[in-house]
Amino acid sequence: MPHLLLSNFSIPSTPAQIGEVKFLFYAPPFLGVEIEKVRFLLQLKEYRKGKGGYPLYLLKYEKRTRPLLKLLVKAYSSFLQWSGAKVERENISGIKDKKLSPFLVTIWEDFSNIDILEIGFGTGRHLLQLAREYPDRTILGVEIYPRAIQQVLRRLEVEQIKNVRIINYDGRLLLERIPPNQLEQIYLHFPLPWEENREKRIVNLSFLKEIQRILKPGGFFYLRTDSPVYRDWTIEQLLELPFVEFTVKKNFTYKIVSKYEERWRRLNRNIFDIIVKNWEEGGRPVQNYQFQFKGKLEGIKPELIKGKRFLIHIERIYPMREGGELIKLAMGAYERVEGLFIVNSPTGSYYFKPPAPVEENWLAHQQLKRIYRCP
Numbered sequence: 459m460p461h462l463l464l465s466n467f468s469i470p471s472t473p474a475q476i477g478e479v480k481f482l483f484y485a486p487p488f489l490g491v492e493i494e495k496v497r498f499l500l501q502l503k504e505y506r507k508g509k510g511g512y513p514l515y516l517l518k519y520e521k522r523t524r525p526l527l528k529l530l531v532k533a534y535s536s537f538l539q540w541s542g543a544k545v546e547r548e549n550i551s552g553i554k555d556k557k558l559s560p561f562l563v564t565i566w567e568d569f570s571n572i573d574i575l576e577i578g579f580g581t582g583r584h585l586l587q588l589a590r591e592y593p594d595r596t597i598l599g600v601e602i603y604p605r606a607i608q609q610v611l612r613r614l615e616v617e618q619i620k621n622v623r624i625i626n627y628d629g630r631l632l633l634e635r636i637p638p639n640q641l642e643q644i645y646l647h648f649p650l651p652w653e654e655n656r657e658k659r660i661v662n663l664s665f666l667k668e669i670q671r672i673l674k675p676g677g678f679f680y681l682r683t684d685s686p687v688y689r690d691w692t693i694e695q696l697l698e699l700p701f702v703e704f705t706v707k708k709n710f711t712y713k714i715v716s717k718y719e720e721r722w723r724r725l726n727r728n729i730f731d732i733i734v735k736n737w738e739e740g741g742r743p744v745q746n747y748q749f750q751f752k753g754k755l756e757g758i759k760p761e762l763i764k765g766k767r768f769l770i771h772i773e774r775i776y777p778m779r780e781g782g783e784l785i786k787l788a789m790g791a792y793e794r795v796e797g798l799f800i801v802n803s804p805t806g807s808y809y810f811k812p813p814a815p816v817e818e819n820w821l822a823h824q825q826l827k828r829i830y831r832c833p
């Protein structure tokens with residue numbers, strides 16, 4: 459982790475600006491920074507006494523708001539100038555600015571140019587096959603496991619594949635960010651079956667409704683599973699839909715065999731495909747959620763608030779040196795709680811970085827305003 463070990467400094471009053479770096483507030487141990495409209499927090503931690511008995515401080519970034527290395531290095535160097543700190547040790551020289559892969563997208567992206575989606579692509583064998591098979595289509599892969607993402611990003615670079623976008627997010631929540639009647643194909647191969655816990659299964663009625671909403675008329679959803687429990691569950695859920703056409707196949711060879719499937723084949727397990735064709739048109743457009751406060755949150759304190767579809771965990775409150783407070787919280791859907799900060803200042807409150815624009819975060823935001831009496 460790139461950091462500086464510092465001594466002998468003082469932190470002048472905020473807000474302040476050194477070159478293009480803005481120091482917005484100091485809420486020990488956090489320092490709010492803004493560069494090129496990107497906000498992140500630096501963290502100053504007492505380390506241990508130096509040889510002469512004087513205190514040493516570690517300056518590093520805060521994980522939830524982690525910036526690109528390029529911005530971090532700019533912030534460090536402006537901080538040194540601003541605070542007069544002496545560098546005792548550092549590990550940033552020689553670290554090259556690691557650029558984010560151009561294939562990696564975020565939940566704030568506009569998804570209106572995506573044609574094909576794969577949910578939970580794992581090692582990415584099938585995703586890469588789709589990219590080769592449909593060179594004139596844009597394919598989006600969503601995965602929650604970061605190591606799988608890294609692997610596939612590397613393969614995309616090596617194979618010079620350009621028509622794939624990757625997102626590290628929960629596939630269930632991603633769907634609501636996709637415009638209606640947008641996709642030609644959606645794949646879900648070997649979802650974790652959660653045979654003992656149906657609440658955790660990706661497929662349920664609201665997932666299937668979203669699938670129907672985002673598929674083009676004539677487009678299809680392709681589920682492949684080795685679990686008879688998951689097969690039956692999916693069929694049961696599909697039949698809850700008011701209007702549906704689907705096909706079930708047993709032990710059909712698919713054009714690509716994933717690592718996961720190889721294992722089941724060796725064990726001679728049956729493999730089932732459920733292919734759902736969509737005939738629905740229309741449906742809810744993507745919501746443009748704005749997460750704003752028109753005042754200050756009142757009486758906020760560490761606590762856990764549970765809603766039906768979301769939770770809010772007020773973790774800790776850090777007083778800001780120049781008045782107000784920095785609130786550390788986690789909120790959102792139970793399966794995708796997001797770590798956030800709110801600046802709660804006498805002149806009004808704002809999210810230091812806005813939450814992902816999905817419905818559960820929006821519901822949590824509304825509840826936050828209600829509980830802490832903020833318009």
Ligand SMILES: C[S@@+](CC[C@H](N)C(=O)[O-])C[C@H]1O[C@@H](n2cnc3c(N)ncnc32)[C@H](O)[C@@H]1O
Pocket residue numbers: 577578579580581600601602603606627628629630646647648649650660716717718719
């Ligand atoms: C059993 S593996 C199958 C991987 C791949 N589809 C295959 O056929 O080999 C299930 C994958 O789904 C991913 N996953 C589980 N829940 C997910 C979710 N909610 N959103 C996106 N990916 C998810 C897991 O990280 C894992 O890589």
